[in-house]
Amino acid sequence: MALAATLDEGRLSVFILLGLAAMVTVGVSLLMGYAGQVSLGQAAFYAVGGYTAGLMSVHGLPPVLGLAAAPLVAALFAVVIGIPLLRLRGHHLAFATLATQLILLSLAGELEFLGGSIGLQGIPRFGAGPLELGGDRGYAFLTWAAVAVVVLVARNVIESRAGRGLRALATSEIAAESAGVAVGRAKLAVFALSAAFAGLAGGIYAFYVGYIAPGSFPVLLSIEYVVMAVVGGLGTIWGALAGATAIVLLVQLLNNIGTMEGMPSYAPSVLSYAVYSILLIAAVLFLPGGLVPAVRDRLAARGTKAA
C-alpha cells in the first residue's frame, strides 16, 4: 500500500497489473494447493468479472455496483459450471476448464450485446458518487486495497474449520469424505471463491483499461496464473503474492530489454514465453514446494542450527 503512494507514475501501471495478477493467483493457489484441482481456465472468471463490470457501467449503472457485481457473477458462474465439471479430476478437469474458457471466448466474440470480437469500449472510469478515480495512483490504491481484502478472506478461510477440511481433501478425497468432510460442497466453495477473486480483479481491470475484448483474455493468461502459483508455492498466500511479483517484474524487465534498439521485433514475446516456461519447468522439477516454502524451510533449518 505504501508503494502506491510513493512510486512514480511510470511504474504505477506495472504495480496495478501486478496487484491484479496477485489476486487471481491467490485463488489459483488455493484451488490447486488446498482443493488439489488444476484450473487452466482461470482467465475465464477474470473475463466474466471484466464483462460484468464493463457491461453494467456502460449501461449507466454506478461503477461501484458494477465492481460489487463482478466477483458475485463470477462466483455464480463458477457454481453453475462447477456442479458438473467438478466431478472430473486431474487432467480431465484441467482440460474441462480450458474448454470452458475457449467456449466463453468464442461466445463473447459472437454475442452482439458483449460487443462481439471488437469488445466493449468506453467503459467509464471508476468512481463513487461525485468522486471519480482519475489517475493511475487512485487505481493503485483501489487494486491493493482489493488485494488486502482477498488475502484477508483467503487467510480466514484457510484457518477455519472448512479450511482444515480442504487440506484433508488435497491429500485424499476418500479419507476426507470418510472423516465427514462434505467433499463436493467444499470443492465447489473453493472453486467459487477463486472465481470471485478473479472476477474482482477482472472488474478492476475493466475500469482501469476502459476497454475489454475476447482478445484481452487469452488462454496464455490462464497459464500465467498457474505459473505464478506454482513458482511461488501452492497453497500459500504469500507464495502466490511472491510468485506473481517475481514473474511480473521479471517479464517487465525482459520486456525492457526486448524492446531496446537493435533487438528483433519478436524479442519481447519470445523472452516472455521462455521465462514462463523455464520457470514453470524448473519449479516443478527442482522446487516442488515452490519459492516461499523453500526459503522458509531453509531459514528454519538455519535457525535450528544456530540454536
Add this chain to the structure above:
Amino acid sequence: MSAFLSYLINGLAVGCGFALIGSGLVAVHRVTRVVNFAQGMFAVVAGLSAASFLNAGLPHGVAEVAAVAVAVGAGLLVGLLAIGRRGTDPLSALIITLGIGILAYAVEVMIWGDQPRSFPGLGGAFTLAGATVQKQYLLVIGVTAVTFTALGLFFGRTYAGKGLTACASNPYAAQVIGIDVRRMGLLAFGLGGALGGIAGVLVTPLQPISFDSEVTLIVNGFAAAVFGGLTRPGAALAGGLVLGVAEAMVAGYGKASYQIEVALGLMLAIMIWQAARTPALQEEAV
C-alpha cells in the same frame, strides 16, 4: 446431397488429424499416465519444418518424412524432461509438458516467425457423385488409415509394441519380467511425436499453421482421445472422425464460428458421463 458428401469428406479428413494427435496422447498416456500437453506442438513443429524443408528444395515425400523425424526428436526431448526424473507424478508431468508447450512457442517464433505458414499438398480435385473433392483430403484419409493399421500391427505383433502394452496394463509386473519401464515411456513419447508429426504434415496444406495453432490442436486431440478413456487408440480414431464430421456439418449447415463450441461441448459431455460411471475409489487406486 453433393454438399453433404463434400462436408463429410472434409470432416473425415480434418477428423483424421484430430485422431492422429489423439492417438499420440493415448500412446503416451497409457504407458506413462501422463497427459502430454505438448502433443499439439509436435504437429506444429512438423508442419512448419516441412514448409521449411520444401522451401530449401527438398522434394515432396523426403521433406515430410524429415519433418516427422524432427517431431520424433521433439517427442523424445519432451519425454526426457517429463518423466526423466524419477518420482515425477503424472499431474506434475502435465504441468511440465504445459511448460514445454510454451517454451516451444519461443523457439518456434524465433525460427519461423509468428505468421501462419503453409505449403502446397497434393494438388488437384475431382468430382465424386457431384461433389468436388480435393485430392489432399483423400491423401490425409489414406495415410491415416495406413498409420492406424501400422499402429495396430506394432502393438500386436512386435516385441516393443507388446512391451508398451505390458507397461500400460501393469507397470510393476512389466518391470518384474525385465522390461525397462522408463525406456518404454520414452519410446511412447517418441511414438507420440511421430503421430503428432504425421498429423502436422498432413493437415498443414489444408489449413495454414502457426505457433499458437497448438491450443486448438491439443484440445481437439484430447477430445478425440477422451472417447476411449485415453487408453484405446482405436477409440481415439473413432472419436476424431466423429468430431471432425460433427464440426464440418456445423460449419456447413450452421455457422462456422460455432465449431469449437460443438467440439468442446461434446468433449465435456463425454467426460462428465464417464466420470459419473466411474466411482472415485477406483480412480484413486490407479
